Amino acid sequence: MTSRFHDIYETLPTELVDSFKAIFDEPDFKGVVTEAQFKTLQQASALDEQELKLALLPFAAAYSVAPISNFNVGAIVKGNSNTLYFGANLEFAGAQLGQTVHAEQSAISHAWMKGETGILDITINFSPCGHCRQFMNELSTADKLQVQLPERDEMSLQAYLPESFGPKDLGIESGLMSCGPCFSSEESDELVNVALGALNKSHAPYTKDHSGIAIKAKSGEIVSGSYAENAAFNPSLPPLQVALVHLQMSGISFNDIEEVALAEMEQGSISHLADTQATLEAIDPDIPIRYIAINE
DSSP: OOOTTHHHHTTSOHHHHHHHHHHHTSTTOOSEEOHHHHHHHHHHHOOOHHHHHHHHHHHHHTTOBOTTTOOOOEEEEEETTSOEEEEEOBOOTTSOGGGOBOHHHHHHHHHHHTTOSOEEEEEOSSOOOHHHHHHHTTBTTTTTOEEEOTTSOOEEHHHHSTTOOOGGGGTOOOOBTSOOOOOOOOOOOHHHHHHHHHHHHOBOTTTOOOEEEEEEETTSOEEEEEOBOOTTSTTOBOHHHHHHHHHHHTTOOGGGEEEEEEEEETTOSSOSHHHHHHHHHHHOTTOOEEEEEEOO
């Protein structure tokens, strides 16, 4: 099987290819670079931290699914654990553009679903759009988040978003990636339980529609996605998109989705059911979806 990174390897100095392949061509590589792996690449390349992260952006962009724009974008975030997480833009042919996931959102949600509780910095090729600046302003670490771009010094998110509006303006102290709710259910089905686990991780302080998605692939692997709500509402990231990012970064094709489960709070002031159904319809009309409404 040809590596998704084949074309990128051809742009690297010959003496570096083996070091990069040793990490990125491992069968279990899923867009995550540990602190130890990053140090290995630094030693091989003699690049400083920011230079190496910029050099890794094409590897992140290789995960892009962009059938509408054909414009592949990558992003890399460093979590509180010093682990790096790749992200890439995600588009859905046949669905409205509002369902699109930006690369910054992808990398952040990827880190979140892998257990990170905060983001230290984000590396991208271009200045983040207003949508992503507002999305990042919801993070538990928004006040200290650093943004790294080519050929300029890193700057704080707040420098990119002066006089910002955020959770605290609405009386919300907890940010995205901080601890979520804790609801229980007597469901015994594995797919449903994974969806409930994602619900418990979700951030929905404005609508109270805590929700989570579980996607089962034909291989049997199950990935999850939690709802990431935003004080400005529109930059909120639905649970399906977060789960699809998780699937995307796991190297699983959307054509291999076997079944989906959506769990959400019955008393929330919104519902993700209709939009989830519409987006799945655009991917494959035959994907079955189970819906679990929690009343607590």
